[in-house]
Amino acid sequence: MLNRATPPPFVVPQNFVIPLAVQYPLANGNILHAINTDDDALLKIDVFFAAGRIYQKQASVAALTIDMLFESTQKRTAMALAEAMDFYGAYTDYSVRSEWASVTLYTLNKHLASVLPYFIELLTLPAFKEDELELLKAREIQDLKVSLEKNSVLAQHEVSRQVWGENHPLGMIPSIENYNLVTRATIQAFFDQHYTLGDAHIFVAGNLFEDTISVLTRAFAIGEKSGLPLKKTEMVLSETASRVFVQKPNSLQAALKVVRSHVARTHPDYNDTQMLNLILGGYFGSRLMDNLREDKGYTYGVGSGISDYSFGSQWSIGTEVKNSAKDNAINEIFIEMERLTKELIDVDELNVARNYLLGQVLRSLDGPYSQLHYAETVELNNYSYELLYAGFERIKTVTPADLLVVAKKYLQAKDWLVVVCGSEESTRT
Amino acid sequence: MINFSRFVLDNGLKVIHHFDGSTPLAVLNVLYDVGSRDEDPEKTGFAHLFEHLMFGGSVNIEDYDEPLQLVGGENNAFTNNDVTNYYIQLPADNIETAFWLESDRMLSLAFSKKSLDVQRNVVSEEFKQRYLNQPYGDVWLKLRPLAYTQHPYQWDTIGKALSHIENASLKDVKAFFKKYYAPNNAVLVVSGNISFDRTKELCEKWFAPIASQKIPLRALPQEPLQQAARTLRTTSKVPADAFYLAFHGVKRNHESYYTMDLLTNIFGLGESSRLYYALVKEKQYFSNFSCYHTGSFDEGLIIFSGKTMAGVSLATAEAAVWTEIEKLKKEGCKAEELTKVKNKTETSHIYEMMNLLERTIALAFAEVQGNANQVNEELQHFNLVTREQIQTFATLFLTKERSNTMYYEMAL
Numbered sequence: 077m078l079n080r081a082t083p084p085p086f087v088v089p090q091n092f093v094i095p096l097a098v099q100y101p102l103a104n105g106n107i108l109h110a111i112n113t114d115d116d117a118l119l120k121i122d123v124f125f126a127a128g129r130i131y132q133k134q135a136s137v138a139a140l141t142i143d144m145l146f147e148s149t150q151k152r153t154a155m156a157l158a159e160a161m162d163f164y165g166a167y168t169d170y171s172v173r174s175e176w177a178s179v180t181l182y183t184l185n186k187h188l189a190s191v192l193p194y195f196i197e198l199l200t201l202p203a204f205k206e207d208e209l210e211l212l213k214a215r216e217i218q219d220l221k222v223s224l225e226k227n228s229v230l231a232q233h234e235v236s237r238q239v240w241g242e243n244h245p246l247g248m249i250p251s252i253e254n255y256n257l258v259t260r261a262t263i264q265a266f267f268d269q270h271y272t273l274g275d276a277h278i279f280v281a282g283n284l285f286e287d288t289i290s291v292l293t294r295a296f297a298i299g300e301k302s303g304l305p306l307k308k309t310e311m312v313l314s315e316t317a318s319r320v321f322v323q324k325p326n327s328l329q330a331a332l333k334v335v336r337s338h339v340a341r342t343h344p345d346y347n348d349t350q351m352l353n354l355i356l357g358g359y360f361g362s363r364l365m366d367n368l369r370e371d372k373g374y375t376y377g378v379g380s381g382i383s384d385y386s387f388g389s390q391w392s393i394g395t396e397v398k399n400s401a402k403d404n405a406i407n408e409i410f411i412e413m414e415r416l417t418k419e420l421i422d423v424d425e426l427n428v429a430r431n432y433l434l435g436q437v438l439r440s441l442d443g444p445y446s447q448l449h450y451a452e453t454v455e456l457n458n459y460s461y462e463l464l465y466a467g468f469e470r471i472k473t474v475t476p477a478d479l480l481v482v483a484k485k486y487l488q489a490k491d492w493l494v495v496v497c498g499s500e501e502s503t504r505t
Numbered sequence: 506m507i508n509f510s511r512f513v514l515d516n517g518l519k520v521i522h523h524f525d526g527s528t529p530l531a532v533l534n535v536l537y538d539v540g541s542r543d544e545d546p547e548k549t550g551f552a553h554l555f556e557h558l559m560f561g562g563s564v565n566i567e568d569y570d571e572p573l574q575l576v577g578g579e580n581n582a583f584t585n586n587d588v589t590n591y592y593i594q595l596p597a598d599n600i601e602t603a604f605w606l607e608s609d610r611m612l613s614l615a616f617s618k619k620s621l622d623v624q625r626n627v628v629s630e631e632f633k634q635r636y637l638n639q640p641y642g643d644v645w646l647k648l649r650p651l652a653y654t655q656h657p658y659q660w661d662t663i664g665k666a667l668s669h670i671e672n673a674s675l676k677d678v679k680a681f682f683k684k685y686y687a688p689n690n691a692v693l694v695v696s697g698n699i700s701f702d703r704t705k706e707l708c709e710k711w712f713a714p715i716a717s718q719k720i721p722l723r724a725l726p727q728e729p730l731q732q733a734a735r736t737l738r739t740t741s742k743v744p745a746d747a748f749y750l751a752f753h754g755v756k757r758n759h760e761s762y763y764t765m766d767l768l769t770n771i772f773g774l775g776e777s778s779r780l781y782y783a784l785v786k787e788k789q790y791f792s793n794f795s796c797y798h799t800g801s802f803d804e805g806l807i808i809f810s811g812k813t814m815a816g817v818s819l820a821t822a823e824a825a826v827w828t829e830i831e832k833l834k835k836e837g838c839k840a841e842e843l844t845k846v847k848n849k850t851e852t853s854h855i856y857e858m859m860n861l862l863e864r865t866i867a868l869a870f871a872e873v874q875g876n877a878n879q880v881n882e883e884l885q886h887f888n889l890v891t892r893e894q895i896q897t898f899a900t901l902f903l904t905k906e907r908s909n910t911m912y913y914e915m916a917l
Contacts, residue, residue: 078714080565080609084601086576089529114527118855146776155786158777163841165848167856184852211789218792218812221744225640328633361574373626376634396634428575435577438596442528443860 088431089438092468094461097279097451100289103297104274109451110289111281113444117185119282120445121292123199124456127177127270135248138172140212140258141266145170145179147208150201154208157194166191168198174246174385176456177270185283192295200273200298206260213255220250227331228396230322231497235333238320238493239390274299277455281448322497330402330498334393334409336491341384342463347470348482349382349391355421355429355479356380356412356487357393363412364393372408374401386457391486399498406494413492416483420476433471507864507880510701511872514708516717517689521868521877522704523696525861531697532862533593533603535611536869538692539685540587541664542657542725542803550664553584554628554673555681559591561620563610576602584662587802588873594862597698601707608711611691614682621675628670632663640743644913651737652751652806652909656728687718692872696865728753728804731907738912745792748822749911750809752902757802758874763886764894765798765902769807770846771838771895772796772829777845780809783829789814790822802874807902819912830903837896850887 097109132138146168147154161168164187169180179199183191223229233249240247248254278296282288339346350358357364357380364378378395397405440446454461509523541552559582560569573580578595593603636642645661653659664670693712695704731753755761772780773796784791791811799805809830813822857863864880871879 078710080605080612083572084599084605086599086602087596089577089596089598116859118852118859155777155782158775159845162775162777162849163845165845165850165852167849167852182852182856184855187848211786214789214814215785215792218745218814222640222812225742225744227638328638329630359574361570369627370623373623374630376627376631396630396638398630398633428571431577432574432579435574435579435596438529438577439579439594442530445859 089434090472092437092441092465094441094450094464095447096461097448097455100293102293104299105301106274106276106278106296108289108293108296109277109279109455110284111279111444111448111451112284113282116282116444119181119183119185119188119280119288120448121181121183121195122178122279122448122452123180123273124176124178124277124279124452125271126175126275127266128173128175129248130175130245131270132245132248132266134258134262135254136216136250137258137262137266138177139250140209140216140255141263141271142170142172142177142179143212143216144204144209144263144267145198145202145271147212148203148205149197150203151197157198161191161194164191166195168195185285185288188288189291192291196273196295196298199271199276202267204260204264204267209258209260209263213258216250217252217255220252220255227324227327227329227497228394230324231331231333231394231495234320234322234495234497235335235392235493238318238495239335239337272299272302274301277452279448279452279455281444319494320496322495323499324497325499327399327497327499329396330399330496331396332394332402332405332409333493333495334406335493335495336391336486338382338389338391338486340386340388341457341459345482345485346389347467348474348478349486350467351426351429351433351471351474352416352479352482352486353380353382353391354433355425356416359429359432361428361432363415364395364409367408367412368395368397368405372401372404374398374405384457399500402496402498406496410489413483413487413489416479417487421479423476426474426476426479430471430474434468437468437471507858507868509868509877511877512705514688514713516713516715517687518708518712518715519692519872520704520708521692521694521696521872522699522701523694523864523868524699524701525697528697528861529597530594530861531597531600531603531695531699532865533595533600533607534694534696534865534869535591535607536692536694536873537589537591537686538690538873539589540585541660541662542586543685543723544657544660546657546660548669548673548677549660549666550628550662550670551673551677551681552589553662553664554624554670555678556582556584556589556591557624557628558614558620558678559610561617561624562615563606564613564615566606566609567615569606569610573602573606578602586658586662588870590866590869592862592866600695600697600699600703604707604711607693608715611686611688611712612715616675616679616682618675621673621678625670625673628663629667632667632670636661636663641741641747641913643741644747644749644911647737647739647913648749648751648806648909648911651735651911652753653728655726656803657725658728658801658803658805683718684721687720688712688715689717690720692869694865694869694872696868697861725803731909734905734908734910736910736912738914740914740916742916743913744915745812745815746819746915747812747913748791748810748819748826749913750823750826751909751911752807752904752907754798754805754807754902756804757800761894761898764890764898765807767843767846767850767887767890768895768898769796769798770849771833771842772809774846774849779833780826780829784811784822784825788825790817790825819914823910830899834896834900834903837892840892843890843892843895847887847890851884854884
């Protein structure tokens with residue numbers, strides 16, 4: 077008779093290999109970083125520019141500049157450009173983060189030589205037409221109005237204001253007034269300063285034939301390397317963490333954000349706090365998920381994570397809860413934090429988290445695009461591979477006592493900012 | 506080309522095996538042939554609520570998630586109008602844990618009162634978070650009943666109303682399980698770095714002992730051919746007016762499905778698409794515009810939708826959409842346009858199939874509709890579509906009499 081009560085035996089993944097990107101030098105002194113896979117017909121090309129929000133002097137400039145790359149170029153209209161790239165089945169994508177802006181091209185290998193000139197054109201020869209900028213701003217304002225109806229967005233804006241202040245580039249909140257202040261000249265200047273292809277970080281993943289590489293290295297060897305120094309910003313630790321309430325009448329749910337400034341990935345405590353974060357709210361089996369969702373049914377979900385900057389990180393917990401349960405939910409979040417500062421984590425609980433995270437590492441290294449992501453993280457942040465391997469090793473060895481030490485250091489209620497966006501007069505202070 | 510093998514256990518469970526030796530991972534996916542279209546009109550949202558309860562412990566295993574996390578695995582599930590799908594992704598060495606967990610909850614659930622109470626709350630919060638407390642979140646709750654008068658696609662997966670979820674009883678839950686959760690109503694796909702022999706052996710060990718059930722034949726009310734245009738005006742506290750135009754399309758298995766898909770892409774995929782260009786860039790009536798279809802197993806919807814720019818009336822915007830539709834019906838599409846959307850489809854298909862989990866789920870969806878090999882035949886079908894077929898399809902399906910128009914207006 078089959079025994080269904082006893083779990084089957086298992087092994088924990090122990091060995092991880094981060095594939096190294098191959099570096100191809102370009103004629104202008106830049107480098108192409110490549111992850112070669114055997115049988116993938118699709119190429120992914122990522123181009124990173126030091127053009128994130130941290131470099132802007134005015135809200136939304138970084139985002140509008142990259143948006144405008146997909147409008148008309150000096151050679152052809154936006155429609156003609158889109159049509160030319162779409163014809164070959166290419167897809168483009170882009171993102172602006174705090175420090176980096178990136179543009180991505182997906183194309184089948186067989187169309188690379190046809191598509192690439194258009195891609196290079198959009199990166200290097202934007203026309204920045206006045207009428208297109210005005211229309212883009214009008215569309216963005218429309219989208220912004222929709223976003224401003226969302227409690228979670230309002231709460232996130234308040235977090236940025238509190239953590240950075242409105243004069244800091246990362247604390248500048250998009251608003252209708254701010255959009256209207258952005259001019260064509262501002263965009264052009266931001267582009268000229270931050271979008272030099274010679275300074276870009278260029279990555280490709282896919283089945284790289286000799287032809288593929290030579291097409292890519294030739295196409296990207298334009299523009300000079302200027303060696304513009306990267307702007308370093310100090311992390312502003314909010315000394316007086318506080319509670320802020322944002323009123324949004326008739327909310328069925330309240331959005332909660334509980335946030336602190338945190339150490340950089342290179343800090344000796346970083347890896348242990350990643351494990352602590354996982355146990356607190358970082359996965360489905362976390363204490364906050366158990367408490368707020370599975371035990372009390374306050375929410376559809378709660379999450380906690382650490383987002384990295386080159387100069388530090390931000391640790392944040394976020395959830396949307398039944399409006400009437402918002403005070404209780406905040407209480408429970410701090411109860412769970414405090415418990416981690418007072419009691420040793422049970423070894424079984426730690427082992428579940430540990431093994432889950434090791435499985436996660438295995439998943440994060442699977443497939444060409446995940447491998448590309450590792451190569452990019454290392455290159456853009458100047459991390460060593462040793463740092464990443466040490467992080468994997470630490471998952472295997474960290475103990476409940478180690479976690480208690482970092483919990484006492486980083487999970488003190490006084491260091492955390494609470495932002496609530498929901499209905500009614502105020503939360504407790 | 507996705508290689509796979511197929512076998513059926515004595516209890517009726519269909520199994521697909523797909524080997525990929527390039528990954529250290531494996532995926533186990535169970536698709537149950539039940540979705541919100543199978544629900545009682547008085548108890549909607551049930552298939553989805555039930556999906557939540559599947560994580561509340563099974564007959565021999567108290568906790569579903571923890572043993573999986575302990576072996577480095579991850580899982581999730583989703584429900585749509587047609588099916589309910591559960592998947593586990595884990596280190597291939599530990600695949601047996603996935604067999605153990607999935608087979609036990611197919612055998613029977615724990616049916617705990619506490620689990621039902623909590624998940625009713627969780628789903629209520631999901632209802633609020635995704636449908637009620639979001640601008641435009643309730644669009645589908647309004648559009649479905651407008652477009653469908655008979656077919657159960659008239660309600661969304663989350664259900665018609667919060668009360669249906671709040672009233673669910675343990676008795677209802679047990680009856681639902683007995684009716685639909687059986688090996689002969691499911692497709693199991695095992696993929697990744699696991700051999701065929703091992704898959705077969707583990708299927709025999711864990712799933713073969715589960716008894717089959719008598720599954721009711723699906724006899725859904727069919728939607729009659731729409732004879733007259735339907736319209737709805739609704740207001741809500743949103744910052745911009747929005748326009749929705751819906752037509753009935755063809756079933757997923759219909760030979761014209763690929764024509765319908767390419768047609769919607771000609772209208773709405775990317776910045777060079779007809780409607781984006783004409784209505785967003787040229788006329789500047791909309792801040793965004795999309796055209797797509799729901800991809801449902803039964804006759805789904807073809808949707809044209811967008812938010813209008815401030816100062817543009819919905820009537821003006823609507824007339825402009827119709828101008829573009831009529832133009833395509835009259836003149837057809839250009840050869841380059843058709844090549845373009847075929848090329849786009851090829852890229853996105855290859856992109857999706859690069860991912861093990863996506864491949865696995867695609868195999869399950871294709872198999873439950875009768876032919877797992879559809880995943881390999883898809884691109885060929887797209888390639889055969891002609892300009893004439895595009896024009897004919899548009900002429901036949903995109904007519905005033907078969908239109909469902911919704912004005913979603915800002916409350917003043």
